[in-house]
Amino acid sequence: xxxxxxxxxxxxxxxxxxxxxxxxxxxxxxxxxxxxxxxxxxxxxxxxxxxxxxxxxxxxxxxxxxxxxxxxxxxxxxxxxxxxxxxxxxxxxxxxxxxxxxxxxxxxxxxxxxxxxxxxxxxxxxxxxxxxxxxxxxxxxxxxxxxxxxxxxxxxxxxxxxxxxxxxxxxxxxxxxxxxxxxxxxxxxxxxxxxxxxxxxxxxxxxxxxxxxxxxxxxxxxxxxxxxxxxxxxxxxxxxxxxxxxxxxxxxxxxxxxxxxxxxxxxxxxxxxxxxxxxxxxxxxxxxxxxxxxxxxxxxxxxxxxxxxxxxxxxxxxxxxxxxxxxxxxxxx
Amino acid sequence: xxxxxxxxxxxxxxxxxxxxxxxxxxxxxxxxxxxxxxxxxxxxxxxxxxxxxxxxxxxxxxxxxxxxxxxxxxxxxxxxxxxxxxxxxxxxxxxxxxxxxxxxxxxxxxxxxxxxxxxxxxxxxxxxxxxxxxxxxxxxxxxxxxxxxxxxxxxxxxxxxxxxxxxxxxxxxxxxxxxxxxxxxxxxxxxxxxxxxxxxxxxxxxxxxxxxxxxxxxxxxxxxxxxxxxxxxxxxxxxxxxxxxxxxxxxxxxxxxxxxxxxxxxxxxxxxxxxxxxxxxxxxxxxxxxxxxxxxxxxxxxxxxxxxxxxxxxxxxxxxxxxxxxxxxxxxxxxxxxxxxxxxxxxxxxxxxxxxxx
Numbered sequence: 176x177x178x179x180x181x182x183x184x185x186x187x188x189x190x191x192x193x194x195x196x197x198x199x200x201x202x203x204x205x206x207x208x209x210x211x212x213x214x215x216x217x218x219x220x221x222x223x224x225x226x227x228x229x230x231x232x233x234x235x236x237x238x239x240x241x242x243x244x245x246x247x248x249x250x251x252x253x254x255x256x257x258x259x260x261x262x263x264x265x266x267x268x269x270x271x272x273x274x275x276x277x278x279x280x281x282x283x284x285x286x287x288x289x290x291x292x293x294x295x296x297x298x299x300x301x302x303x304x305x306x307x308x309x310x311x312x313x314x315x316x317x318x319x320x321x322x323x324x325x326x327x328x329x330x331x332x333x334x335x336x337x338x339x340x341x342x343x344x345x346x347x348x349x350x351x352x353x354x355x356x357x358x359x360x361x362x363x364x365x366x367x368x369x370x371x372x373x374x375x376x377x378x379x380x381x382x383x384x385x386x387x388x389x390x391x392x393x394x395x396x397x398x399x400x401x402x403x404x405x406x407x408x409x410x411x412x413x414x415x416x417x418x419x420x421x422x423x424x425x426x427x428x429x430x431x432x433x434x435x436x437x438x439x440x441x442x443x444x445x446x447x448x449x450x451x452x453x454x455x456x457x458x459x460x461x462x463x464x465x466x467x468x469x470x471x472x473x474x475x476x477x478x479x480x481x482x483x484x485x486x487x488x489x490x491x492x493x494x495x496x497x498x499x500x501x502x503x504x505x506x507x508x
Numbered sequence: 509x510x511x512x513x514x515x516x517x518x519x520x521x522x523x524x525x526x527x528x529x530x531x532x533x534x535x536x537x538x539x540x541x542x543x544x545x546x547x548x549x550x551x552x553x554x555x556x557x558x559x560x561x562x563x564x565x566x567x568x569x570x571x572x573x574x575x576x577x578x579x580x581x582x583x584x585x586x587x588x589x590x591x592x593x594x595x596x597x598x599x600x601x602x603x604x605x606x607x608x609x610x611x612x613x614x615x616x617x618x619x620x621x622x623x624x625x626x627x628x629x630x631x632x633x634x635x636x637x638x639x640x641x642x643x644x645x646x647x648x649x650x651x652x653x654x655x656x657x658x659x660x661x662x663x664x665x666x667x668x669x670x671x672x673x674x675x676x677x678x679x680x681x682x683x684x685x686x687x688x689x690x691x692x693x694x695x696x697x698x699x700x701x702x703x704x705x706x707x708x709x710x711x712x713x714x715x716x717x718x719x720x721x722x723x724x725x726x727x728x729x730x731x732x733x734x735x736x737x738x739x740x741x742x743x744x745x746x747x748x749x750x751x752x753x754x755x756x757x758x759x760x761x762x763x764x765x766x767x768x769x770x771x772x773x774x775x776x777x778x779x780x781x782x783x784x785x786x787x788x789x790x791x792x793x794x795x796x797x798x799x800x801x802x803x804x805x806x807x808x809x810x811x812x813x814x815x816x817x818x819x820x821x822x823x824x825x826x827x828x829x830x831x832x833x834x835x836x837x838x839x840x841x842x843x844x845x846x847x848x849x850x851x852x853x854x855x856x857x858x859x860x861x862x863x864x865x866x
Contacts, residue, residue, distance in 0.1 A: 253655065300849065304849075304852075304853055304856065305853075305856040305860070306849065306852040306853060306856055307802040307803075307852070309599065309655065309802070310792075310796060310802055310848060310849070310852045311849060311852070313789055313792060313793070313845075313848055314793075314845045314846070314848035314849035314852070315845060315849070316789070316845065317789075317841045317842065317844045317845030317848070318841075318842060318845035318846065318849075320841050320845075321838055321839070321841040321842035321845065324834075324838045324841070325838065329832075329834070436659065436662075436663070439659065440659070440663070443656055443659075449653045449655055449656045450597075450653055479670075479671055479674065479675075481666075481667045481670035481671050481675065482667060482671065483667075484663040484664070484666060484667035484670075485663065485664050485667035485668065485671075487660075487663050488659075488660040488661060488662070488663030488664035488667065489660070489664065491656060491659065491660040491663070492646070492652075492657075492660045495652055495653075495656050495657075495660075496650065496652070499650065499651060499652065
């Protein structure tokens with residue numbers, strides 16, 4: 176993580192050793208692994224294929240959106256409108272699939288395009304409006320929710336056919352026993368990981384988040400990178416919306432509420448710094464997996480489901496606290 | 509990104525025409541702009557009402573009643589004012605969760621443990637301040653980014669609020685009786701009845717907040733810290749303690765709002781401040797509309813109060829204009845979103861052009 180930032184921000188004489196897995200990610204793998212071992216010992220239902228498939232599937236939308244959100248947060252931005260974006264995409268695509276019989280691929284394409292457009296609105300406002308990202312996306316959170324409710328009319332969309340089931344839950348949505356949505360997530364995450372690590376424009380995202388002014392002086396097109404991060408998030412939201420539609424025939428008016436918080440939690444737990452310049456997609460996947468594991472554990476241990484939120488809150492505090500501690504030690508050296 | 513070129517105001521204002529002067533005052537004197545908008549909104553809905561487009565009269569009595577919903581948002585917006593002014597990305601996402609949790613504690617004190625009213629109210633406010641102190645300690649002393657610290661505590665507090673009574677509201681008779689805290693009081697003839705807590709809670713809190721911000725040493729210190737915390741530290745201000753106190757005050761105000769909402773609902777609801785998009789979002793919107801700059805160091809109580817009044821009366825009008833079920837509240841979402849983005853654009857414009865905003 177740091178190696179990348181340093182490499183971009185200042186010339187380093189010796190090229191640092193490229194490591195695939197960094198400290199925070201190792202710690203997360205350990206925590207998730209430990210949780211899985213403990214849970215499989217404590218309950219006899221955790222380590223069943225069905226439950227693991229279920230965890231992976233419920234985590235997939237969070238991880239998918241998290242891929243884009245990682246880029247946004249790395250550029251020192253934030254997008255709290257993803258839940259409303261998902262609602263807009265879901266209602267439009269669900270209506271098209273139900274009423275005009277849109278087939279699988281066009282449906283996914285439409286979803287991604289709508290997501291791109293919604294993300295572009297955020298990106299343009301952030302890059303050219305000079306407004307703080309949280310204010311922009313708080314505003315569009317409301318506006319997009321209005322748009323989705325306006326399309327919904329007065330009721331939910333029921334009886335959506337199973338066109339999108341190949342990436343939804345259930346038997347059809349699996350490949351080698353793993354939910355297809357998760358394969359999609361892994362593929363996208365791998366692409367993003369390579370992009371952010373090896374491509375110039377991908378590494379510029381870190382530069383923008385580290386110091387936007389310095390990045391501009393160094394010839395980075397700061398505004399373009401900002402817009403691209405939000406557009407990418409929109410596209411990811413489009414895919415996540417397809418996964419969510421694929422899991423059932425009903426789209427309710429409150430879809431996506433609270434999605435933004437879960438995604439941001441996953442990204443932050445995954446070690447991405449909220450002040451920008453640091454973070455990887457791999458961490459986000461692990462963060463999402465941790466969130467999914469915890470909520471599954473709370474259900475299996477038959478604790479009140481609201482406890483999940485408490486654990487997520489504590490995990491955020493611990494993850495960010497560890498990060499702050501490391502940062503302090505690093506700057507003291 | 510957002511470099512603000514500070515042009516000395518004197519150079520801008522010298523020899524300007526009338527149009528330029530109007531523009532400058534409109535952009536930099538936020539209260540003037542908001543007052544004009546307020547008049548526009550009221551006149552517009554009066555005209556709509558006269559034309560028969562509204563389902564009920566948009567008269568003084570209705571506007572007076574609408575003040576009931578202004579109280580929580582105005583108070584929470586003032587809470588955000590303290591936190592945002594403190595700078596370094598200060599923001600408090602947890603206010604809604606504090607309202608929920610402190611409200612539940614209040615409900616237990618009054619409705620289950622049978623405490624008398626006054627100690628319970630004090631207890632509720634103290635709980636709010638303590639929850640705010642957790643935020644403040646994390647942000648000011650451990651140096652968490654405010655966004656993340658309050659996101660985490662938002663989760664934690666709302667979880668505790670929901671668990672505290674197994675997701676059920678507390679509405680025993682003593683709690684239901686609290687509704688009288690928010691009854692209407694009759695004012696002399698031309699004035700409409702106004703909810704009691706506008707006088708007993710909103711106005712005292714607003715005056716206190718104004719005194720603290722504009723007339724106390726702490727207020728000066730807060731603006732100094734928010735504008736430039738390095739300079740403030742060299743000027744022997746205790747930066748961490750000032751920020752910590754801002755979050756404590758935000759929590760304290762949220763505790764006050766908890767008392768108000770329990771009275772309004774006649775029940776302590778565990779999801780009072782977090783249902784839907786929660787209370788933090790409208791509060792931040794009102795604060796930004798009221799001229800609080802998200803960069804910190806800028807913002808006044810007066811602007812926030814007028815902004816809260818504007819949003820309240822706009823919302824009230826839209827409920828009458830769209831009679832069909834949820835349509836009115838849907839348009840409220842749109843209005844809130846547009847207003848937030850536009851007022852933030854306005855803030856940026858004012859800061860860029862005149863280097864100030866008030």
